[in-house]
Amino acid sequence: MNRQSSMRVVLTVIALHWGLVASAASSVSAEQTATTTAAAATATATRGGIHVVLDASESMCGFFHAQDPKRVMLTLLRKGVVLTDDQAGNQLYLLKQTSKHDANPLHDVVAAPPTIQATAENMSHAPNKSSCQPFSGVDSSMELIFNAKSPTRQAESMILVTDAQFDEPDRERFLDGFANWAQDALKGADAVYAGFAFANVPFDGRYFPVSDPDAKRRAAGYTLPQHARPLYIFWFARSSKHLAIIEDFVASLLPDDTAAQTRVQHLLPVLQTGMEPLRQPWSAMPGLGSLIKGKPQLDVSVYDKSRTQAMLRQCATVTVSASSVDVRANAKCHDGKAFFDGVTAVDVKAQLVSNSLIKTTVEGRPAGEDPVLLGTFKPSTATKPASFRLHSVFADDSRTTVSMNEHSIDSDLCPVTRAAPASGASPDGNACVAKLQGRTFQTDILVAQLVARQKRITADELEPLNNVTYRLTFTPRKP
DSSP: OOOSTTOOOSBTOOOOOOOSSSOHHHHHHHHHHHHHHHHHHHHHOOBTBEEEEEEOBGGGHHHHHSOOTTOHHHHHHHHHHHHOBTTTTBEEEEEOBSOTTOOOHHHHEEEOOTTHHHHHHHHHHOTTOOOOTTOOBSBOOBGGGGOTTSGGGGOSEEEEEEOOOOOHHHHHHHHHHHHHHHHHHTTTOSOOEEEEEEEEEEEOSEEOOSSOSOHHHHHHOEEOOSEEEEEEEEEEESSSTTHHHHHHHHHHHOOOGGGHHHHEEEEESSOEESSGGGTSOOOSOOOGGGTEEEEEEEEEEESOTTSOHHHHHTTEEEEEOSSEEEEEEOSSOTTSSOTTTTEEEEEEEEEEOOOSSEEEEETTSOTTOSSEEEEEEOGGGTTSOEEEEEEEEEOOOGGGSOOOTTTEESOOOOOBOTTSOSTTOOBOHHHHHHHHTTOEETHHHHHHHHHHHHHHHTTTTTHHHHTOEEEEEEEEOOO
16 A cells, blocks of 8 residues: 555545656646546535545555456445445545655545546456556555545545555554544544454555665565455444445455454444444443343342242333333232232342443442342332442453454565665565465554554543433332
8 A cells, every 4th residue: 555665554645646657748637637526526525425535556556457256446446436426425535645755635635537437447457457547646644534634524434445554654643543533523422433344355466565674675666476465444434324335345345244253343332343233333322221131130028928029020010211120019919918018128130231342230239240239129118219320341352353463464575586686676476475465564553553542532432321320110009
């Protein structure tokens, strides 16, 4: 994704560089047309739409040139084209820089030209792999998608398609952009959504190394034989409105749903893996009914030994609403007596929903109690409502985070053929592929830092839930 040492993998740098191969006049014309189109798209885009951003740096060419029976990159591009709708605020953007020294969201994030689908198809069939237009950026600063001046800031949701190659400074800028976006999106929102998915996709073209100290090789890249490289989809959504569209893009990248468990990482609203969270919108205020498993139980203490607990449980019904647990006793039980005759106390207990995402306990009760005591009614105070509060925390569970150990590489510096001159020497293609196959530069660090940011961002996300007081009521039916 990034071609120079400052290779930027953050979704915003797409100034359309049409003319390295074309004449200067035609290049200027194409760029002017692209800029005009981008300005028009920005003017018409309204909050509520979804913006698809394609990393258009030259390092993405190899995904189009490869012999890929699934046509993954072309499929994702086509979905972006089909989705484009000015009135709905849906846009397709390219992110690329024409200058590695100047990342500017006004020039580098531009609307894709109307001919993008045909152009990409031609790229995939080019016999000499010489054509890369419009995927010809010298860099792509992914953090630009979060920039206040970028047209993508108007989006309700964003999808970024990229090879996720960051050098260290660009990675930091991307992380800061994500954190700022999330904190802004969470203001007044019930839940926001962010995450990524990745898959190994056929790649045939030039690879631009991040960590090669030789500036000439970094600029020229390594021409490598076809192999598999990770392709990433990132998403950032201010609501659940576009989750089905995001799921469709992810499914095109990962058609095998069983692979999604280890290739799909949700960062917001909570750390999760797999496809299912894209189908089930999450809420920080889910209602009491979804926090309690089944129906609460009554544990009755009696001094009248002729009355059994089973009979007394049949003498009352327990219902759970969004904000309360209500016990309603019959006027007379099966033995003809009132519910509290011969009864010392009634404990109301419940099993709380427990999963790998959130751990919930009743405030003031020991953790691990199952079922947990919600409250107690005594004959003298039975009709006086009681209350209880729940305390929820995000689970710290390794199963909620994908492992990047097999998909990351600490250094993408390839072995160099010794017979070649020291300056601009070519790498050993086979040795390079063996090292890079299925791996991206320091993505394990990127993911670890995203998770760390997520935990800081969501530290207060459960506060609304923990501040709710639930009612516990007992009502005897009248004779």
